[in-house]
Amino acid sequence: MRDLPPRAGHTFPGRETPLIDREPDGSARPHTPGTPTFMRAGGRNLLGSEPELLRRCQLSSTSSLESPLSPSQSKSPWSRFDPYDSIEDQDKEYVGFATLPNQVHRKSVKKGFAFTLMVAGESGLGKSTLINSLFLTDLYKDRKMLNAEERITQTVEMTKHTIGIEEKGVKLKLTIVDTPGFGDAVNNTESWRSVVDYIDQQFEQYFRDESGLNRKNIQDNRVHCCLYFISPYGHGLRPVDVEFMKALHEKVNIVPVLAKADCLTPRELTRKKIKIREEIETFGIKIYQFPECDSDEDEEFRLQEQELKDSIPFAVVGSNILVESKGRRFRGRMYPWGVVEVENPAHSDFLKLRNMLVRTHMQDLKDVTRETHYENYRAQCIQDMTRMVVRERKRRSISWVFSGLNLNCMKLSLNIETHPELYHCSDTSI
Numbered sequence: 316m317r318d319l320p321p322r323a324g325h326t327f328p329g330r331e332t333p334l335i336d337r338e339p340d341g342s343a344r345p346h347t348p349g350t351p352t353f354m355r356a357g358g359r360n361l362l363g364s365e366p367e368l369l370r371r372c373q374l375s376s377t378s379s380l381e382s383p384l385s386p387s388q389s390k391s392p393w394s395r396f397d398p399y400d401s402i403e404d405q406d407k408e409y410v411g412f413a414t415l416p417n418q419v420h421r422k423s424v425k426k427g428f429a430f431t432l433m434v435a436g437e438s439g440l441g442k443s444t445l446i447n448s449l450f451l452t453d454l455y456k457d458r459k460m461l462n463a464e465e466r467i468t469q470t471v472e473m474t475k476h477t478i479g480i481e482e483k484g485v486k487l488k489l490t491i492v493d494t495p496g497f498g499d500a501v502n503n504t505e506s507w508r509s510v511v512d513y514i515d516q517q518f519e520q521y522f523r524d525e526s527g528l529n530r531k532n533i534q535d536n537r538v539h540c541c542l543y544f545i546s547p548y549g550h551g552l553r554p555v556d557v558e559f560m561k562a563l564h565e566k567v568n569i570v571p572v573l574a575k576a577d578c579l580t581p582r583e584l585t586r587k588k589i590k591i592r593e594e595i596e597t598f599g600i601k602i603y604q605f606p607e608c609d610s611d612e613d614e615e616f617r618l619q620e621q622e623l624k625d626s627i628p629f630a631v632v633g634s635n636i637l638v639e640s641k642g643r644r645f646r647g648r649m650y651p652w653g654v655v656e657v658e659n660p661a662h663s664d665f666l667k668l669r670n671m672l673v674r675t676h677m678q679d680l681k682d683v684t685r686e687t688h689y690e691n692y693r694a695q696c697i698q699d700m701t702r703m704v705v706r707e708r709k710r711r712s713i714s715w716v717f718s719g720l721n722l723n724c725m726k727l728s729l730n731i732e733t734h735p736e737l738y739h740c741s742d743t744s745i
């Protein structure tokens with residue numbers, strides 16, 4: 316059996332430090348088996364010496380018998396998130412489990428979050444610019460730009476950039492997977508293959524780790540979302556777009572974006588969006604579906620969700636420079652005829668996309684990856700493995716039958732040699 320790592324508050328057979336029970340006066344006596352022992356890690360006992368603590372415990376237990384304290388009356392570690400922290404709760408008695416979500420919150424914040432985003436689409440559509448604008452970073456400092464000749468012969472390769480971002484004490488490990496070379500060759504048939512392989516490899520790695528011994532520290536590199544960039548210059552989807560999305564839609568959450576939306580007039584933009592949505596439907600492409608609203612959800616939330624659905628494909632504008640106009644500084648693109656503001660909802664869906672990815676649906680994207688895409692991969696793997704085992708068993712049982720037959724033949728020939736009279740036929744002997 317594998318050893319479980321020791322944790323504060325638990326001891327494991329063969330690993331115990333000698334146990335001592337303390338008398339209320341502070342003197343020690345050997346531990347009596349059967350007495351529950353709760354140990355805290357040394358460094359965490361910040362409240363005082365044990366006799367002192369025991370004295371405090373006795374005091375508090377006496378007082379709690381006299382007047383039961385509700386969690387709302389005790390000093391709360393949850394400060395402004397305390398669910399019992401309201402005037403009307405002061406006189407009520409509670410068990411305290413409404414703080415469970417807070418416990419989960421604290422634990423997750425301590426652990427930090429990880430998110431893997433893939434960007435795909437032909438080069439020059441503004442993928443790097445958009446990623447830098449979305450996460451206010453410069454992820455592509457060392458990017459090598461290829462010339463036309465190199466691009467024609469280049470195969471699709473996968474690159475990965477990871478950065479740690481922290482905001483208000485919450486840490487996010489963000490991984491961006493890029494697909495340089497996708498759609499750049501003269502013949503783009505099956506240019507989605509490397510992307511599919513990459514996604515499968517991450518699933519496979521996770522499946523191995525999950526079935527291995529050290530499951531506690533699994534590195535999750537599964538791709539949670541793929542932003543697929545559609546060119547603003549075509550008439551809707553191109554064959555390569557359809558092929559790519561169809562090859563990937565069962566493996567990753569695809570969010571289509573209409574690149575460089577500032578190249579289109581509002582009318583062109585609306586038409587293009589409608590056309591792309593129709594084509595997605597016609598070709599049976601399953602893009603990421605926003606979860607249905609619960610019946611108890613308020614109207615504002617419903618409207619917001621509907622607006623998100625209607626925005627598909629998100630028409631985006633990216634920029635890594637701050638421009639100044641009318642006394643304001645903002646991320647934007649300056650043209651002779653005016654300024655495009657990246658974060659202005661009248662100019663692009665950039666904010667909607669960022670809010671969706673980060674503020675409202677990041678967890679859902681991860682859940683769908685885990686519960687649907689990875690689960691499908693896992694089920695397929697297990698099915699394949701079972702089939703292989705059955706085939707192997709059949710093969711072995713057939714070879715056992717043959718080896719059994721061989722053995723019988725050998726016995727038979729031995730018998731013939733030793734007792735030829737037994738095998739005598741009427742006219743011919745064997």
Ligand code: GDP
Nearest residue numbers: 438439440441442443444575576577631632633
């Ligand atoms: P990538 O190859 O897809 O990563 O594209 P880049 O981010 O390198 O952008 C290619 C070119 O398009 C650069 O000159 C960018 O400044 C420009 N660009 C990026 N985003 C936009 C946009 O939203 N609108 C317009 N008009 N140009 C953009």
